[in-house]
Amino acid sequence: MSNWWKKAVIYQVYPASFQDSDNDGIGDLKGITSRLDYIKKLGVDIVWLSPIYKSPQVDNGYDISDYQAINPTFGDMAAFDELLHKAHTLGLKVMMDLVVNHTSDEHKWFQESRKGKDNPYRDYYIWRDGRNGEDPNNWGSFFMGPAWKYDEESDQYYLHLFAPQQPDLNWENPNVRHSVYDMMNWWADKGVDGFRMDVINYISKPDGLPDGEKGPHEKYANPEPLVANGHRIHEFLQEMHQNVMAKHDLVTVGETPGVNISEAQKYANFDGKELNMVFQFEHMGLDGSDNPTLGRWGDRKASLKGLRANLTKWQKALAGKAWNSLYWDNHDQPRVVSRFGDDSTEQNRVLSAKMLATMLHMQQGTPYVFEGEEIGMTNAYFPSIDDYVDIDAINAYHQFVEEMHLVDSKDMIKYLGLHSRDNARTPMQWNDQKNAGFSQHQPWEHMNPNYRSVNVEQALAGPNSVFYYYQKLIDLRHTLPVITDGVYNLVADNENDDKVYAFTRKNADTTLLVVLNYTAEKLERHYQIPVDAKLLISNYTDDMGDSLRPYEAKVYQY
Ligand code: ISL
Structure with a gap:
């Protein structure tokens, strides 16, 4: 292949x-x-x-x-x-x-499986007896709460590493x-x-x-x-x-x-x-x-x-x-x-x-x-828990704010603003018209x-x-083999620099030097490059040599 x-x-x-x-x-x-x-x-x-x-x-x-x-x-x-x-x-x-790893609990395999211990699909999922009337083990779900759900009819529990509606498949079963x-x-x-x-x-x-x-x-x-x-x-x-x-x-x-x-x-x-x-x-x-x-x-x-x-x-x-x-x-x-x-x-x-x-x-x-x-x-930095729709965000809020009292609501809203999966799921922003051109209807998830x-x-x-800029980076990958096959090395002493990241990519005929200012500060850094090195791509329109402007990124080719 x-x-x-x-x-x-x-x-x-x-x-x-x-x-x-x-x-x-x-x-x-x-x-x-x-x-x-x-x-x-x-x-x-x-x-x-x-x-x-x-x-x-x-x-x-x-x-x-x-x-x-x-x-x-x-x-x-x-x-x-x-x-x-x-x-x-x-x-x-x-x-x-x-x-x-799992299906929905509405998948026909699970619908069959939960019918009883003798069903041919029983073993498609991970069913266990309880331990002293409780969960079979102490695992928690990645979406909070226990990783087991009790099924009254068969008096057994099934494993769900994620939501209870996502039972884990039993891969031991061929x-x-x-x-x-x-x-x-x-x-x-x-x-x-x-x-x-x-x-x-x-x-x-x-x-x-x-x-x-x-x-x-x-x-x-x-x-x-x-x-x-x-x-x-x-x-x-x-x-x-x-x-x-x-x-x-x-x-x-x-x-x-x-x-x-x-x-x-x-x-x-x-x-x-x-x-x-x-x-x-x-x-x-x-x-x-x-x-x-x-x-x-x-x-x-x-x-x-x-x-x-x-x-x-x-x-x-x-x-x-x-x-x-x-x-x-x-x-x-x-x-x-x-x-x-x-x-x-x-x-x-x-x-x-x-x-x-x-x-x-x-x-x-x-x-x-x-x-x-x-x-x-x-x-999106939504201001209220009511703005969130993801099961993961909502469960985490309930658990840490309401159940465990580990975080106050204001802080949790801040953390959701930084880490919730909803941040990635706000609709695509196509234009500045109604709902950003995504839909004429109120979107399922709020717009940013x-x-x-x-x-x-x-x-x-x-x-x-x-x-x-992305278009150019993608084009460079398609046209310059060194981006695919070049050996990666940090520039000497760069590992101690807490503001600039500098590395090279090198193959038999080309070297790239990548210099990235990770901060909003103006900085001075000197990297040795041949006089005829070419500036391959940069997020500024000109090159100030050893002076790096806020968030400056540049790649030299030689
Ligand atoms: O989303 C997470 C927190 O950042 C992770 O813990 C995530 O649950 C984990 O990476 C597994 O993710 C994948 O499987 C999940 C699903 O919710 C995610 O969207 C998916 O990418 C269960 O299928």
């Missing part, structure tokens, strides 16, 4: 929030199809669609009730076929979201695995080009489902250390590879929270037996709270030192062995310009969005752009109020916009 995906850039669409074509306030497939020309203009190669399958939408489609049907709010299979056809006509590939492979082959035969695999490293649970470790004030243990990268995970993925990926030319990326370097080297190894790449989460955990119970719900910012050390570690450790995926934003993360950049003024928003784009797009791996990132969309000044129409009209 070819390695075409190594040079590719992937654009993630969150269907409910991209473009509404039928004015019900929810984005849909026809809306996406109508915007494929825009995506093409950016220059990306692949469009990843977050789940569009039939779903009761308890977790916005990550709770699937039919893997082979389209959710009616998004359209129907004919609309999907049209989307796929138009994408292919434009030379865009389409990557589907594969959510197979029928489950082969049902999943059949479904994947069905989509691949239809012509889709790849899969992004939701929490795929959680599918192999530990034998005996032992208790996890929990803090003194915690009611439930975090199951992640026990369920992430479980003992049969590589066997399962290799089996999936033999049954699906080996038969089609697909691009695959595993979403793998809790992945470390040595596991990533196995998942995304160049021997090609499992996945092409994985999403690591370490750089997403650098900010948040110092209190482990609160996790990401805090206002500690990430330092440049921490960020650089982490990115550098992944660049170095996977080089020559496995492939990195590069991302700042997705539908679960706050907006990068608000998180690692500076959205306090229009000028700083634009400069820091470009600086962060340079940091990411000059690294080795496959970059991901999440809808709106390419125009520098920011967090800044759409009047931050929108696609404006970005396309301004040659210095964030959009055209």
Whole structure:
């Protein structure tokens, strides 16, 4: 199989929030199809669609009730076929979201499974007897509360690492695995080009489902250390590879929270037996709270030192062995310009969005752009809990403010403004008209109020916009091999610089020097470059040599 995906850039669409074509306030497939020309203009190669399958939408489609049907709010299979056809006509590939750690509780497998212990589908899910009249073990759900739900009829509990409406599939059962492979082959035969695999490293649970470790004030243990990268995970993925990926030319990326370097080297190894790449989460955990119970719900910012050390570690450790995926934003993360950049003024928003784009797009791996990132969309900073719709935000608010009294409401609203997944899910900002051109109807998720000044129409009209900067970065990746294959090194002594990040990429004939001012300050730094070095890209229109302006980003080529 070819390695075409190594040079590719992937654009993630969150269907409910991209473009509404039928004015019900929810984005849909026809809306996406109508915007494929825009995506093409950016220059990306692949469009990843977050789940569009039939779903009761308890977790916005990550709770699937039919893997082979389209959710009616998004359209129907004919609309999907049209989307796929138009994408292919434009030379865009389409990557589907594969959510197979769990299904919806409305999936027919679960409907059967819960009918009783003798049902042939019982073992499709993870059912256990209680322990002294309580949950089978002490695991908590990632969406708060216990990870078990009691079923009165059969007097057993089923496991749900996420919402109770998202029962975990039992991957120990070969029928489950082969049902999943059949479904994947069905989509691949239809012509889709790849899969992004939701929490795929959680599918192999530990034998005996032992208790996890929990803090003194915690009611439930975090199951992640026990369920992430479980003992049969590589066997399962290799089996999936033999049954699906080996038969089609697909691009695959595993979403793998809790992945470390040595596991990533196995998942995304160049021997090609499992996945092409994985999403690591370490750089997403650098900010948040110092209190482990609160996790990401805090206002500690990430330092440049921490960020650089982490990115550098992944660049170095996977080089020559496995492939990195590069991302700042997705539908679960706050907006990068608000998180690692500076959205306090229009000028700083634009400069820091470009600086962060340079940091990411000059690294080795496959970059991901999440809808709106390419125009520098920011967090929404909603003022009230009533503005939030995500189950994760609402549950966290109830738990930490109302149940545990660990945080007061005002602070929690601030933390939600910084970290809620809703920040990523506010509708795409197309223009400065009603609901930003997303829909004529009140959108399912509030608009970010800044759409009047931050929108696609404006970005396309301004040659210095964030959009055209992304377009140029993407084009450079396609035309300059060193961005794909160059060796990554930090510039000497840069690891101690808490304001500037400087690294090189080098192959046999080209060197790139990337210099990034992470601050709003004017700084002086001297880096040695040949006199004939060319300024390849920069977020300022001129070059002041050793003087770095606020958030200045520049790449020299020699
Ligand atoms: O969203 C999170 C907090 O940032 C994560 O803990 C997230 O739940 C985790 O990364 C798994 O995410 C994926 O699976 C979830 C779904 O809610 C997310 O949207 C999806 O990306 C369950 O399917």
